[in-house]
Amino acid sequence: MITARSTVLFALLSVGIVPTIRSQSLIGRQSSVVNNADNRLLLMTENSWRRDIPHYGKWLTAAGVAALTIMGAAEHRQSNRDWNQLLTICHSAQDACATGPDGRYVRTDAEQLYQLSRQYDRRANHWLLGAQASLLVTTALFIIDLHPAGPGNIPFPAQLQVRLAGGAAAVGMRLAF
Numbered sequence: 291m292i293t294a295r296s297t298v299l300f301a302l303l304s305v306g307i308v309p310t311i312r313s314q315s316l317i318g319r320q321s322s323v324v325n326n327a328d329n330r331l332l333l334m335t336e337n338s339w340r341r342d343i344p345h346y347g348k349w350l351t352a353a354g355v356a357a358l359t360i361m362g363a364a365e366h367r368q369s370n371r372d373w374n375q376l377l378t379i380c381h382s383a384q385d386a387c388a389t390g391p392d393g394r395y396v397r398t399d400a401e402q403l404y405q406l407s408r409q410y411d412r413r414a415n416h417w418l419l420g421a422q423a424s425l426l427v428t429t430a431l432f433i434i435d436l437h438p439a440g441p442g443n444i445p446f447p448a449q450l451q452v453r454l455a456g457g458a459a460a461v462g463m464r465l466a467f
Contacts, residue, residue: 348431354424362417369410376403 379400380387388396395401449464 344431344434348428348435351424351428351431355421355428358417358421358424362414362421365410365414365417369407369414372403372407372410376400376407379403 376387379397386397387400390396395404451462451464453460453462
């Protein structure tokens with residue numbers, strides 16, 4: 291049975307694997323596009339794509355970090371619920387959590403809760419590893435998106451003063467109203 295998660299994963303992978311059609315690949319190093327808003331001729335270059343993908347992609351991957359973290363937290367909560375139910379069973383009687391020679395719980399309900407807790411923990415680990423990988427990509431895209439010259443000079447009307455006072459640094463700021 292195909293789950294919704296595997297269907298979404300297949301759709302995302304298939305979009306990334308689809309080859310470009312010939313008309314898309316014929317755009318050369320420089321092409322012209324008419325902007326319908328004011329009928330100006332805009333010039334698009336390959337460098338604009340190299341600039342735009344990191345600029346907008348970093349926000350997409352940052353949203354992915356948040357989504358994957360939320361999914362991992364939800365799986366972890368479910369694991370904790372099952373684990374707490376297992377502990378309730380174990381505290382109900384002295385031999386309720388006895389293990390057999392193979393290391394499994396003798397009671398089938400305790401073993402089932404233990405296996406479910408482990409399963410949800412593994413899922414949470416996968417979601418959180420995906421979030422960490424996405425965070426690395428996001429960080430890389432933020433760094434790539436930095437402009438070599440940095441931002442322009444942004445004047446700040448306040449005066450900031452840092453001076454030594456009794457072996458410590460004193461910071462003062464004066465704002466004009």
